[in-house]
Amino acid sequence: MKGWPAHWLCPQRVDLLVNRRAAGSRSSPVSVMHGELLLLSSVVVLLRGLCGCPEKCHCHWASNSVDCSRQGLAEIPPNLPPWTLTLHLQDNQIHQLPASAFRSVPLLTTLNLGNNSLSNLAPGAFHGLQHLRVLNLTQNSLHSLESRLFHSLPQLRELDLSSNNISRLPTSLGERWENLTLFAIQRNQLRQLDRALLESMPSVKHLFLKDNLWKCNCHLLGLKLWLEKFIYKGGVMDNVVCVSPDTWKGKALLTIPHELYQPCPPPSPDLESSQGQRLGSAHRAVPRPPESHSVGEQDRSECDLKPKPRSPNLRHALVTVIIAGVACGILCLMMLVATIYGCTYAAITAKYRGAPLAQTNEPVKTEGKELFDSSPA
Structure with a gap:
């Protein structure tokens, strides 16, 4: 039986052969049929030993x-x-x-x-x-x-x-x-x-x-x-x-x-290239593991559900607006102070200039009165 396929040496194949042989031997003499079945049964026992079960x-x-x-x-x-x-x-x-x-x-x-x-x-x-x-x-x-x-x-x-x-x-x-x-x-x-x-x-x-x-x-x-x-x-x-x-x-x-999920930010090209260079040098020194994440996955691994960050241009514009508002406020305050100061100064000046004029006018009136009184009746 040397050279036979392994699965033909196992008991299930031999048992099948026994059944087929028994079915085909019904027309044979009884002694021949019993002899063949006895021989095949012996082969089954022998092959079960050869194909034995592991310990x-x-x-x-x-x-x-x-x-x-x-x-x-x-x-x-x-x-x-x-x-x-x-x-x-x-x-x-x-x-x-x-x-x-x-x-x-x-x-x-x-x-x-x-x-x-x-x-x-x-x-x-x-x-x-x-x-x-x-x-x-x-x-x-x-x-x-x-x-x-x-x-x-x-x-x-x-x-x-x-x-x-x-x-x-x-x-x-x-x-x-x-x-x-x-x-x-x-x-x-x-x-x-x-x-x-x-x-x-x-x-x-x-x-x-x-x-x-x-x-x-x-x-x-x-x-x-x-x-x-x-x-x-x-x-x-x-x-x-x-x-x-x-x-x-x-x-x-x-x-x-779905609306609560913000899209994952794409990896920065500069960051990706720099990390790629570092990973390349590390891989030359250390054997690469069987499976590793790509650089893009590492860059995006900490992406959480949080408000979408404003773009740099928008932040700069917001700072510009704040600075302009503060400057305008200071300018308006200075203008208000200047206006109040000008009005106060004008009022004070007008007050002090009005007093001598009143005094110079009185003698004239008196003098006029005297002249009027001294005139002949």
Whole structure:
């Protein structure tokens, strides 16, 4: 049997062969039929030994499933049966997944890795699982995910990443996921989620996002608009509650009106170029991490919901108006003081000039009177 494909050496194929052989031997003599069945049964027992179940695991031949849960495993068990369709590895102590960790089970459709200590997933950890439909990674210690991690899972339908420490997700987790119907990312450390990632899941029907550190600023407006459209089309989701800023703390994202979101300011070209140069020099000295935010995202990461700042020209115009108003006020006050002073001075001058005139006029009148009196009768 050397050189036969691995899946033909396993009991399910031999059992099928036994059944077919038994059905085709009904017309044969009884002794021949019993002899063939005895031979094939012996082969089944022998091949079950060759395809044996890994230590600390329980193999269920009828359901093509292998249960290795709650066994204190620190790594993926070797020599998994190639006929495995469902693999249970939850409740263990697995810390990392190497590249092609499941190459011995290419027919796998359901993989449960929940409640382990996974913190490092190699980019090709799931390579070769072309038939995988359900992937459970809940209750682990994942902090971030690389875009190439799920690139080799075209048939994936359910992805559960809840109860980790994921603080960011890339804009894409591989090629377009036409078959994904469930995406769960609740109970993590996410502050924002790029709309492009959700747009790569055109068939998703169930979305779970609650219990994250959602920062309801301008960067979350795209998610809000996508979620409104998602619900309108009949999608099922939980509630997204804002944690910051304080203005929207405790508010549901979908209840905040669009008008309250200010557009994100574009990054300054000079600032972007200077930061790009600094990042370039830093990258030459330090290896670049697998995933990093773009400079534009760093510049806009602290965009909060606050009043739109006035432009520099408007501020300058306001200062000019204030200065002009103060100058005009001072000028008017000076003019008022000058007017009061002029009027007072004129009144005083007129008063002192009027007194001598009155005195000089009286003798004239008297003199005239005397002249009138001294005239002959």
